[in-house]
Amino acid sequence: ASTLVLAEHEGGSIKAQSLSAVVAANSLSQDNPVSLLLAGSGSSLHQASEKAATCHPSISQVLVADSEEFAYPLAEPWAKLIQLVQLKGDYSHVIATSDSFGKNILPRAAALLDVSPVTDVVDINGPRQFISSSLQLEYYTPHAHFSYIPDTGIRYGYQETGQALHQKYFGVRSTSTSWLLVKGHRALILNCVEVCRPIYAGNALCTVRYTGANPCMLTVRSTSFPVPPISVDSKSGGASISEVDLSTLDEDSVGKSRFIKLSSQDTGRPDLGSAKIVVTGGRALKSAENFKMIEKLAEKLGAAVGATRAAVDAGFVPNDLQVGQTGKIVAPELYMAFGVSGAIQHLAGMKDSKIIVAVNKDSDAPIFQVADYGLVGDLFEVIPELLEKLPEKK
């Protein structure tokens, strides 16, 4: 196995969630060298690639694509880049984080490679082996030979291309040893991946088995693959860094989209996706003015600010603060929800938090069913009291 991780960088460093994708790659297989793909242009790209080379022991290679095309995260050139790198490196897996960057690009790349990707993976069951020596339902065509393995639905086979017998698997193909010829009968050892992902806004978990050709492409939820603290010996030299040869990058669909601008609110608070504490306000805050109480509390705790869809729709805060299935998925150590009823969509975005605190006037609010600590009360009294009594942040 070998894995390509599509990484994001910012200000000369790898984003924390991209390391989660490396952690996810580790759980696929122990013997799994990871190649990290970084694209962009200019000095911050090269700074980031040097840091990437020593940031995780399982990264064996850092691939750098330096071009103006990648100055912005446009799906068209990036998907082409993944296709180019995959065709050269023949990775068994390609992983990106399932944020707006990965979800935009990875499916496009998958279509170019003619494989089905899996979105929002929260768990990887590791490599599973299927062993079968009794094959049925074989059929032949002049150019190809397919077999079905009973009960699994997996089929494999090989195709003749030109003169040579070209081995091509139509089932799971992982390494060259994944099938054997035994005394003229084919025995098959298949390595395949089972992953788990939420469906129906997190109301059900679906385990799927990927049985397609290489590569198996996944977007993973970074909150489900936490990065353990790693002591990296910088003297060990780390991974090799090499430039991607972009001379064959197909210009076909590149240039048909142009970046105009990114409007964001820079608040100086920690990023919602990676903050240790998140303070969230719901519709019960009643106005944008009142929502400032949430911001004050967040400041005191060194926390990020979140909001429910209702609060965003009511215009209290911009939509990039929205926590939920259609917004951000967060899993901080402490999640404090004020005036949040606990709609299913919202719970899907925060129920993996370690400690959940809920403050709501309505004692029947569904948020209390997931809260570790609940306080039935008026947030307009509770928040000022918290502001007064909470210790200053460390």
Added chain:
Amino acid sequence: MKIMVAVKRVVDYAVKIRIKPDKSGVETQNVKMSMNPFCEIALEEALKIKESGLAKEVVAVTMGPSNCVDTLRTGLAMGADRGIHVEAARDLVPLSVAKVLKKLVEVENPGFLILGKQAIDDDCNQTGQMIAALLGWPQGTFASKVVLDKEKQVATVDREVDGGLETLCLDLPAVITTDLRLNQPRYATLPNIMKAKSKPIKRYTPEELNVEIKSDLEVVQVTEPPKRKAGVILSSVDELIDKLKNEAHVI
């Protein structure tokens, strides 16, 4: 210009889903089914563009068993001019949907393709990106604002991304996938529901379109998510601070 919109029939968003006892999936028998909310937004956007005079025709497409025609009729009642139903016995993975759509685009030749960013059943969030790749068209995913310029043949799209709003300019033809804030879909009125009954629906099979339907993904099982343990209700702010500090050790 013609706009093509893909619509999907899913379990209604307000229904509390039940997992089948054999863990093979989610119960869809005798459950209220509706058009995927993101698809409604996609269709609404297409209708608005048509009403502003920038498009002549809106074609709604759906895929699946024969009861998906209900969803298509809903779309026609909202205002789509005609429908296309591609019959498929089972659930199609996004790659197959994209391949079928590509064939339909080759037949219909639309200038704009609008889809929901994801379906609320499988939450895949893939089809729009994949059809854009297969066609070699630019994509504007998670759109919260779309402005068409017919003269220059471009679309300016605001996208909801992590950390704010990204604005892109796309050459037409292009693929858009819609986010919730793009618009507020209309309701079908009774006269329009009656009118929709006589609007044409064309039927295809994947074989007729020469698309091989395959799936490289097998559902092993569908299960309930783990439940969080019920917590405690506290009586005061002091108690809360004490618990957070001395029991949970998070502040």
